[in-house]
């Protein structure tokens with residue numbers, strides 16, 4: 248494998264990587280666009296392909312923009328900073344269109360992409376920690392590899408979280424065994440933020456004191472984690488208050504969550520997504536909505552606040568506990584019921600009667616019970632939110648074979664400058 252190559256790029260994949268050939272060999276090139284001839288460093292071979300990073304662009308494409316972040320393209324946190332933002336949106340939308348067409352689903356209407364802030368949007372991150380030559384690194388993994396990036400700020404993180412990177416390195420360097428800290432998780436609410444410091448060896452008294460003073464100095468809650476999430480413990484006085492919070496002012500709601508709970512990472516885009524999902528239901532007050540994969544009630548509570556009766560189901564017991572607590576906290580208990588349910592399990596063929604379904608599953612999609620739900624629930628309309636266009640399209644095919652029409656669909660750019668995208672589709676049974 249050569250260290251450096253000069254290639255002409257002919258294609259652009261859904262991850263924002265250019266495609267080229269060297270003889271018979273296919274090369275994927277981060278920071279390379281179609282029509283460009285680039286010099287690139289070959290970083291890895293995977294499944295017969297070379298993975299490379301362009302460092303010099305001889306013939307820049309008209310779609311090229313200079314990356315706002317100095318860690319691009321090496322940092323694996325972003326993949327598209329070199330691409331004009333309108334082209335990023337078009338690329339993501341094309342990916343969805345193609346997945347739908349491969350599954351034979353033709354939407355009645357494709358909505359304009361919905362977008363928001365392009366930087367400082369990210370309220371959650373899991374960062375790697377490594378000690379290299381005595382220096383502590385805290386950051387995203389590098390592209391095409393497992394190394395932790397050398398970074399002092401991150402433009403995708405919210406500013407308060409980004410400002411923590413340097414102090415975090417200093418804190419970890421002060422601990423008794425910096426090499427035994429493999430990762431740190433960051434989670435921010437509207438007002439407060441928290442970190443979870445994973446440690447492989449027991450912490451000393453001096454470590455605990457250093458962590459407590461870091462927490463006071465930076466106004467951040469700190470938790471430690473020696474094993475799974477069940478071993479997370481408060482490590483600072485402020486962390487004994489377990490909840491962070493975010494508001495959804497469109498519905499007059501306030502949500503409480505812990506740093507371990509699933510929450511949408513881009514809170515301003517989340518508001519737009521929730522707004523569209525609730526509008527998509529279009530029910531009469533009192534009608535019944537089943538919110539499947541409901542998490543802490545991010546969609547259930549706005550639906551209940553709009554007058555609907557909501558049942559939320561979800562596999563995570565802590566999330567269901569939080570959903571119930573959020574319903575009480577917002578005075579909506581009478582309109583909501585929540586229960587723990589493994590929705591992929593074979594015994595969950597009938598989650599109850601409902602006029603409307605909201606589905607927001609993990610990347611793998613709604614799972615094997617979807618065809619049964621479309622019969623047993625009696626739902627006439629389905630609002631489907633997905634973080635994977637491929638599994639959305641596969642499930643759209645199942646909905647289509649059950650007679651549902653994809654009335655409208657569109658992308659929500661929750662993760663600008665990365666290859667990730669959220670999709671929202673509204674399906675209607677025509678009878």
Ligand SMILES: C[S@@+](CC[C@H](N)C(=O)[O-])C[C@H]1O[C@@H](n2cnc3c(N)ncnc32)[C@H](O)[C@@H]1O
Nearest residue numbers: 540541542545561562563589590591607608609
């Ligand atoms: C994309 S999140 C959506 C959560 C919520 N709707 C929100 O907006 O915050 C997917 C949710 O599915 C839940 N989940 C994953 N596998 C599941 C399963 N087999 N059965 C039920 N829920 C599951 C996760 O715990 C997570 O809360």
